[in-house]
Amino acid sequence: xxxxxxxxxxxxxxxxxxxxxxxxxxxxxxxxxxxxxxxxxxxxxxxxxxxxxxxxxxxxxxxxxxxxxxxxxxxxxxxxxxxxxxxxxxxxxxxxxxxxxxxxxxxxxxxxxxxxxxxxxxxxxxxxxxxxxxxxxxxxxxxxxxxxxxxxxxxxxxxxxxxxxxxxxxxxxxxxxxxxxxxxxxxxxxxxxxxxxxxxxxxxxxxxxxxxxxxxxxxxxxxxxxxxxxxxxxxxxxxxxxxxxxxxxxxxxxxxxxxxxxxxxxxxxxxxxxxxxxxxxxxxxxxxxxxxxxxxxxxxxxxxxxxxxxxxxxxxxxxxxxxxxxxxxxxxxxxxxxxxxxxxxxxxxxxxxxxxxxxxxxxxxxxxxxxxxxxxxxxxxxxxxxxxxxxxxxxxxxxxxxxxxxxxxxxxxxxxxxxxxxxxxxxxxxxxxxxxxxxxxxxxxxxxxxxxxxxxxxxxxxxxxxxxxxxxxxxxxxxxxxxxxxxxxxxxxxxxxxxxxxxxxxxxxxxxxxxxxxxxxxxxxxxxxxxxxxxxxxxxxxxxxxxxxxxxxxxxxxxxxxxxxxxxxxxxxxxxxxxxxxxxxxxxxxxxxxxxxxxxxxxxxxxxxxxxxxxxxxxxxxxxxxxxxxxxxxxxxxxxxxxxxxxxxxxxxxxxxxxx
Ligand SMILES: O=c1ccn([C@@H]2O[C@H](COP(=O)(O)OP(=O)(O)O[C@H]3O[C@H](CO)[C@@H](O)[C@H](O)[C@H]3O)[C@@H](O)[C@H]2O)c(=O)[nH]1
Numbered sequence: 001x002x003x004x005x006x007x008x009x010x011x012x013x014x015x016x017x018x019x020x021x022x023x024x025x026x027x028x029x030x031x032x033x034x035x036x037x038x039x040x041x042x043x044x045x046x047x048x049x050x051x052x053x054x055x056x057x058x059x060x061x062x063x064x065x066x067x068x069x070x071x072x073x074x075x076x077x078x079x080x081x082x083x084x085x086x087x088x089x090x091x092x093x094x095x096x097x098x099x100x101x102x103x104x105x106x107x108x109x110x111x112x113x114x115x116x117x118x119x120x121x122x123x124x125x126x127x128x129x130x131x132x133x134x135x136x137x138x139x140x141x142x143x144x145x146x147x148x149x150x151x152x153x154x155x156x157x158x159x160x161x162x163x164x165x166x167x168x169x170x171x172x173x174x175x176x177x178x179x180x181x182x183x184x185x186x187x188x189x190x191x192x193x194x195x196x197x198x199x200x201x202x203x204x205x206x207x208x209x210x211x212x213x214x215x216x217x218x219x220x221x222x223x224x225x226x227x228x229x230x231x232x233x234x235x236x237x238x239x240x241x242x243x244x245x246x247x248x249x250x251x252x253x254x255x256x257x258x259x260x261x262x263x264x265x266x267x268x269x270x271x272x273x274x275x276x277x278x279x280x281x282x283x284x285x286x287x288x289x290x291x292x293x294x295x296x297x298x299x300x301x302x303x304x305x306x307x308x309x310x311x312x313x314x315x316x317x318x319x320x321x322x323x324x325x326x327x328x329x330x331x332x333x334x335x336x337x338x339x340x341x342x343x344x345x346x347x348x349x350x351x352x353x354x355x356x357x358x359x360x361x362x363x364x365x366x367x368x369x370x371x372x373x374x375x376x377x378x379x380x381x382x383x384x385x386x387x388x389x390x391x392x393x394x395x396x397x398x399x400x401x402x403x404x405x406x407x408x409x410x411x412x413x414x415x416x417x418x419x420x421x422x423x424x425x426x427x428x429x430x431x432x433x434x435x436x437x438x439x440x441x442x443x444x445x446x447x448x449x450x451x452x453x454x455x456x457x458x459x460x461x462x463x464x465x466x467x468x469x470x471x472x473x474x475x476x477x478x479x480x481x482x483x484x485x486x487x488x489x490x491x492x493x494x495x496x497x498x499x500x501x502x503x504x505x506x507x508x509x510x511x512x513x514x515x516x517x518x519x520x521x522x523x524x525x526x527x528x529x530x531x532x533x534x535x536x537x538x539x540x541x542x543x544x545x546x547x548x549x550x551x552x553x554x555x556x557x558x559x560x561x562x563x564x565x566x567x568x569x570x571x572x573x574x575x576x577x578x579x580x581x582x583x584x585x586x587x588x589x590x591x592x593x594x595x596x597x598x599x600x601x602x603x604x605x606x607x608x609x610x611x612x613x614x615x616x617x618x619x620x621x622x623x624x625x626x627x628x629x630x631x632x633x634x635x636x637x638x639x640x641x642x643x644x645x646x647x648x649x650x651x652x653x654x655x656x657x658x659x660x
Contacts, residue, residue: 005260006075006077006254006255006259007262007413008073008074008075009071010071010074011069012070012071012297019068021518021522022068024518025522028511028514028518031511032053032057032515033053033054035502035508035511036049036050043498045498045500049485052489055478055485056479056482059475059476059478059482062471063472064468065302065465065469066297066469067522068298068302068465069301070294070297072300072416073300075255075415077251077255080254080255080258081258083119086118086122086251087122087232087234087258088122088230088234089122089232089235089236090124090125090226090230090316091236092238093109093125093126093128093238094239095128095129095131095240097131097133097213097572098136098205098213099211100573100575103135103136103138103201104198105165105241106127106139107143107146107201108163108165109242110125110147111150111163112162112163112244112247113125113236113238113243113244114151115151115155115247116244116247116250117248123250124232126225127140131214133210134209134211135211139201139204143197145197146164146193146194150164150190153186153190154247156186157179157183157186159175160247161175161245163243163244163245164194223319223390225373225374227344227347228343228347228366229366233315233351234315235316236249236250237309237310237312238311238422239310241425242310242424243422243423244421244422245274245419246417246419246421249313249421252269252421253271253313257315266304267314267318267319268307269415270306270308270311270413270414271414271415271420272296272308272311272420273292273310273311273422274287274292274423275287275425276423276424276425277577278426279428279587279588282536282539283539283543283590283591284426284433286427286433287426289527289536290540292416293526296416297414297416298469299414299469300412300413300414302463302466302469303462304406305402305412305414306398306403306412306473307401307405308398308399310422311422312398318410319388319390320388320389322408331345331349336382337383338383338384339379339382339384343361343366393452394443394444395439396443396444399440399443399447399473400447403452403470404452407457407458407461425577427573428577429595430592430594430600430651431594431596432574434597435571435573436573437547437550437551437554438550438554439570441551441554442553442558443558444476444554445474445475445554446558446562448471449562453474454467454470454471458471476551480549480550480552480554480603482548483545484552484607486637487545487641490633490637491610491634491638491641493634494618494635494637494638495613495614495618495621497625497627497630499627499630499631499634502633503632504629504632523540538644545641545644550604591650592652593651594651594652607641608641615639618634618635618638619635
């Protein structure tokens with residue numbers, strides 16, 4: 001354990017065991033390839049199996065980088081400087097489409113941010129509305145009125161659930177027990193105000209013309225306007241559905257930014273993305289345990305987690321000024337880098353701690369300047385989007401920005417506190433989940449083949465093991481090929497009586513068995529040690545295979561985008577999820593819902609049909625020929641796929657019966 005002034009780092013306790021496992025597994029992989037090469041026969045099954053195993057082994061290799069040095073962190077907020085000495089903080093809530101992102105929910109996020117436990121004179125909240133729809137403007141006016149009563153109420157009574165919707169829902173029940181009469185009176189008054197805000201916004205939203213978006217709109221990330229207004233040295237970005245659940249998150253993040261030993265290198269502090277609407281079974285693995293526990297904690301022990309796009313506190317300097325050791329001479333050429341606004345360039349000096357002569361600028365002048373700075377054309381012939389601000393390299397702006405910050409020598413930190421700091425809404429059917437998956441993975445494929453590829457650009461700029469984590473992310477859709485081959489070739493061969501694994505009595509069989517068992521044990525330990533259960537382990541395997549197979553579409557999408565056949569377009573995730581009651585009921589019961597996802601499900605459906613035919617056909621053949629020893633490995637594999645996929649079968653059948 002390493003103790004810093006304001007935070008502590010704890011390295012995973014079973015690190016030695018984990019590294020031994022990696023070594024042992026690696027040796028087994030070498031044996032496997034030795035076996036494949038030594039017994040090489042020119043036949044399609046053998047070649048395809050070797051190809052699948054090569055893909056899975058390469059992915060396994062990069063994946064181990066996350067297991068090399070996982071850490072967890074805790075903070076000592078009590079040691080932070082007094083409130084009046086805390087730095088400024090700007091919070092950005094981004095929204096675009098009021099139909100997919102209901103305005104009442106967005107305003108709940110905004111209000112929860114305004115009510116953050118942070119000195120109010122140091123806190124500024126911005127709502128970025130790319131859609132430019134009237135209802136968002138109306139909503140923010142209503143929300144700012146409501147916040148005037150809500151924030152003092154929260155601070156006076158030490159309310160923890162500062163998102164009003166949560167506070168007034170059964171989730172906020174604990175807040176209401178053992179409270180004074182005065183509290184109850186004030187709470188009831190506030191409740192009336194909240195309901196009024198809600199009703200007003202809903203009434204305004206009922207007119208379709210108020211939901212219209214302006215198509216010709218400014219580009220997505222314009223953080224820079226805040227430089228003219230509040231110019232906080234730290235910035236929090238949250239998706240519009242991700243309300244602040246724990247008001248202390250800003251102070252927790254400051255424990256890294258203000259720590260004398262780490263402050264100079266920390267570009268961002270990432271919190272996990274967590275969701276308030278997960279069902280008990282979480283059949284779609286929306287909590288993304290692998291990403292937010294195994295992967296991000298693994299990266300954190302190297303040089304820091306990736307940037308997830310929401311729930312991350314950023315050091316504004318890192319976004320604006322190259323590397324941690326960047327000298328200020330750079331500012332002499334500021335117009336080339338940052339554009340022509342002199343007022344904006346002055347604001348940069350303040351961020352660098354330089355003396356700035358305060359000019360008396362009126363509010364109107366600042367707003368006029370802000371309009372210039374926020375326009376798209378302001379960026380022409382500057383370094384915005386390449387060397388400055390969020391990167392426009394791929395549409396997954398968060399991942400590439402975090403990656404480039406790491407390439408420039410910055411570090412990041414990951415905090416996974418017991419109380420979730422931010423809570424958003426997760427998709428409740430497979431269609432939305434698949435759309436997100438294809439959006440993310442196709443963009444990551446493009447990163448792999450871009451000039452910023454971790455395989456070229458990253459290698460010379462980052463520590464090797466840290467870079468492996470990005471290599472893994474950028475090519476993870478290739479799992480699709482590995483799984484499709486492994487999910488079809490041995491099964492068809494089982495049906496036809498062609499062995500692709502050693503006999504069960506052959507000593508070489510042990511290599512395959514060990515590789516399978518060791519992988520399962522590693523996964524099981526990770527799930528259980530992260531407070532999971534055996535059933536979670538089993539469910540994760542199912543959804544992992546399903547998502548991996550579906551990522552075939554991400555590869556196709558990436559190729560289309562690369563060839564210019566598909567327009568570059570950001571598919572917005574739908575957050576208006578609680579309208580379809582039947583869908584939610586199904587999700588809560590842990591039943592798969594594939595409605596509307598027939599296309600994405602097609603590779604999995606083909607795979608399952610092949611498995612079913614081969615399972616029954618192969619069994620029939622096995623009982624006739626009795627080559628059990630030869631076929632044991634394949635029998636096991638096909639049975640495993642059948643057992644794992646049972647709930648998917650059910651989901652597919654109900655999808656068919658409904659559409660039929
Ligand atoms: O043109 C746009 C598109 C989206 N958004 C907002 O960006 C956020 C994220 O969009 P969403 O569709 O919810 O993206 P997801 O794919 O679900 O989210 C993940 O991936 C995104 C792409 O990297 C990150 O921006 C997000 O923070 C991250 O949660 C939402 O608040 C949107 O309103 C805009 O402001 N303008």
